[in-house]
Amino acid sequence: MGRIIAIANQKGGVGKTTTSINLSACLAEIGQKVLTVDIDPQGNTTSGLGVDKNTVENNVYDLLLGECSVETEIENQSLIASNVNLAGAEIELIGIDEKEYILKKALNKVRKQYDFIIIDCPPSLNMLTVNALTAADTVL
Numbered sequence: 744m745g746r747i748i749a750i751a752n753q754k755g756g757v758g759k760t761t762t763s764i765n766l767s768a769c770l771a772e773i774g775q776k777v778l779t780v781d782i783d784p785q786g787n788t789t790s791g792l793g794v795d796k797n798t799v800e801n802n803v804y805d806l807l808l809g810e811c812s813v814e815t816e817i818e819n820q821s822l823i824a825s826n827v828n829l830a831g832a833e834i835e836l837i838g839i840d841e842k843e844y845i846l847k848k849a850l851n852k853v854r855k856q857y858d859f860i861i862i863d864c865p866p867s868l869n870m871l872t873v874n875a876l877t878a879a880d881t882v883l
Contacts, residue, residue: 745857747850749879755866763863764791771820775858781825782875783865789824799824807832807845833870847878
């Protein structure tokens with residue numbers, strides 16, 4: 744069962760995204776199956792892993808709003824992408840029951856397929872970060 748690691752800090756510019764990208768890539772390089780979740784609306788982890796954040800069909804925003812499920816196709820390294828649309832998720836989650844557990848429930852469905860799930864958090868303590876912390880086994 745995959746270990747879920749959230750990389751979080753309320754301050755921006757401290758290396759969360761850089762750590763997420765490099766940790767994911769290094770783990771994949773040594774043969775570990777890795778899922779990287781970019782839960783930061785800036786989408787820099789998505790871009791840093793070579794994916795155009797503006798052309799991704801399904802992303803974390805769609806996942807949190809129940810409009811898609813986690814589907815991955817890459818052999819050792821997979822990505823759930825993010826873009827600026829995710830910034831609006833906080834408002835749209837307001838009336839939803841157990842909104843703090845949406846990411847945890849979604850990741851639990853695919854957890855057995857991965858050795859590690861790395862979550863890059865936004866630089867704030869908002870509902871996105873709370874979802875990541877709720878889903879995580881470990882926080883870095």
